Amino acid sequence: MAAPPGEYFSVGSQVSCRTCQEQRLQGELASKARTEKEEKLSQAYAISAGVSLEGQQLFQTIHKTIKDCKWQEKNIVVMEEVVITPPYQVENCKGKEGSALSHVRKIVEKHFRDVESQKIMQRSQAQQPQKEAALSS
Numbered sequence: 697m698a699a700p701p702g703e704y705f706s707v708g709s710q711v712s713c714r715t716c717q718e719q720r721l722q723g724e725l726a727s728k729a730r731t732e733k734e735e736k737l738s739q740a741y742a743i744s745a746g747v748s749l750e751g752q753q754l755f756q757t758i759h760k761t762i763k764d765c766k767w768q769e770k771n772i773v774v775m776e777e778v779v780i781t782p783p784y785q786v787e788n789c790k791g792k793e794g795s796a797l798s799h800v801r802k803i804v805e806k807h808f809r810d811v812e813s814q815k816i817m818q819r820s821q822a823q824q825p826q827k828e829a830a831l832s833s
Contacts, residue, residue, distance in 0.1 A: 735759070741767050751784045757807040758800065774800050 738759075742752045747770050755772050758765050765774045772780040778791035778800045786804050791797040 745770055751782060754784050754807055758803055761803055
């Protein structure tokens, strides 16, 4: 397969090089480019489908752990077994009871705990300069 115009290698090319420390590296130029493209397409689909920012963030969090997830309209489908519908809370996780559903629910719970923790830290950091200014005056 020929490389696209302006590029030196095409996806699937076997590459080999030697580093400054004389270490030899080789492999197939595919997975990273393909993964990045799939992630961008998924994000573009979610935006065009009108998915909330919270839904997009949850999808990205799940996708870091479980690669087998996709959008089906505004629903997140994980491992073809679990469907998460808007507003994307734990109680919106539906599927056959079992390890897949349990695992996805745990990821969703942790995601929202982490989001809440970040909000608390941001509020705390935003208030810090105000407290310092009040003390110095």
